[in-house]
Structures are given as structure tokens and as C-alpha cells.
Amino acid sequence: MAVVAVAKTATPQYFREGEHEHFAWDCSSVPRRIADLGHFFHRHLKDQDVHEDCIRAMQTLVKVPAVALMLPMPLNDDAQEALRDIKQAGIEIVISAETSFWESPRMLYILRVEPVETKSPVGQLQKFLEVVAEATLPVKPSDGPWLWSLHEP
Known part of the structure; x- marks a missing residue:
């Protein structure tokens, strides 16, 4: 009980789960990226050729990271309009596939945005998710997954 209280008081308010709508998305790939960085620099200690590893x-x-979006099928006019809005915002639909969630037909999309070198990756991901969420909120499924960031190698 005391550990939970300490963790809650030690955690900055903007990092507390549930207080920020996209909390999980903001930090979802950070541990993987740090592990990759550690791996590259561990190799640096053993090898002479480190230039490519640093890059x-x-x-x-x-x-x-890319984002997965799942919409109910069949796609109605509102869903088609949402996808057009996403494309007009500069977001690329890399993959689309028919699938199901608990025997409910769904359409799965993998979305990607070109990174902007002058902005932080977390800020870009946040903006990316906000654009997609705003466009698809009226047509999101009532049950099951809808929008999440992906862990990429």
C-alpha cells in the first residue's frame, strides 16, 4: 500500500495514467528505442566500425512509429470520408486488410507519416494520433481495439 502511494506522489502529474488521453502512445516505443541504443553502443565498445551503428x-x-487503425465493416460513407481526410493530412495508408474481431468484420489499416526532422518524434506521434482520432472518432467500433501505435524493429 505504501509503495503505491509513493509511486503516485513521485510520478509527475502529466505522466499519471488516465490523466492524459494518449499516455500509452507517448511512451510505448521508448523502452525499445533505449534498448536499441544500448545495443548499438555495446557493439561500439567491441568494434572499430561504429559510424553506421551511430547513424x-x-x-x-x-x-x-506506424499506427494501426481498425474500423468496422462494411465501410460506410462516413468511414470513406474519414480515410480521405487522413490522406489529405499527409498520412499514408501503407497496408489495409480485412479481418475480424470476435466474429465482427473489421478493416485494419497501417498508417505512417513522414518524419519532420525539426520536431520531436513524440510530438509528431501525438499530432499523428490526434489527426487520425479526430477523423475516425464518429465511425470507430463500439467494441474492441480502434487505434494504437506499433512497435517497429
């Missing part, structure tokens, strides 16, 4: 580590850290 790869930096590219990993600044990469904006």
Missing part, C-alpha cells in the same frame, strides 16, 4: 541508432530514436 542507425539516431534513426531509430527519431523515427515516428
Whole structure:
């Protein structure tokens, strides 16, 4: 009980789960990226050729992850309009596939945005998710997953 109280008081308010709508999305790929960075620099200690590893580590850290979007099928006019809005915002639909969630037909989309070097990856991901959420909120499924960021290698 005391540990929970300490953790809650030690956690900054903007990091408390549930107080920020996109809390999980903001930090979802941070541990993986830090592990990648550690791996690259561990190799640096053993190898002489580190230039490519450093470039790869930096590219990993600044990469904006792809996002998965799941919409109910069949796609109605509102869903088609939402997808057009997403494309007009500069977001690319990389993959689309028919699937199901508990025997309910769904359409799964993998979305990607080109990174902007002058902005932080977390800020770009946040904006990316806000654009997609705003466009698809009226047509999101009532049950099951809808929108989440992906962990990429």
C-alpha cells in the first residue's frame, strides 16, 4: 500500500495514467528505442566500425512509429470520408486488410507519416494520433481495439 502511494506522489502529474488521453502512445516505443541504443553502443565498445551503428541508432530514436487503425465493416460513407481526410493530412495508408474481431468484420489499416526532422518524434506521434482520432472518432467500433501505435524493429 505504501509503495503505491509513493509511486503516485513521485510520478509527475502529466505522466499519471488516465490523466492524459494518449499516455500509452507517448511512451510505448521508448523502452525499445533505449534498448536499441544500448545495443548499438555495446557493439561500439567491441568494434572499430561504429559510424553506421551511430547513424542507425539516431534513426531509430527519431523515427515516428506506424499506427494501426481498425474500423468496422462494411465501410460506410462516413468511414470513406474519414480515410480521405487522413490522406489529405499527409498520412499514408501503407497496408489495409480485412479481418475480424470476435466474429465482427473489421478493416485494419497501417498508417505512417513522414518524419519532420525539426520536431520531436513524440510530438509528431501525438499530432499523428490526434489527426487520425479526430477523423475516425464518429465511425470507430463500439467494441474492441480502434487505434494504437506499433512497435517497429
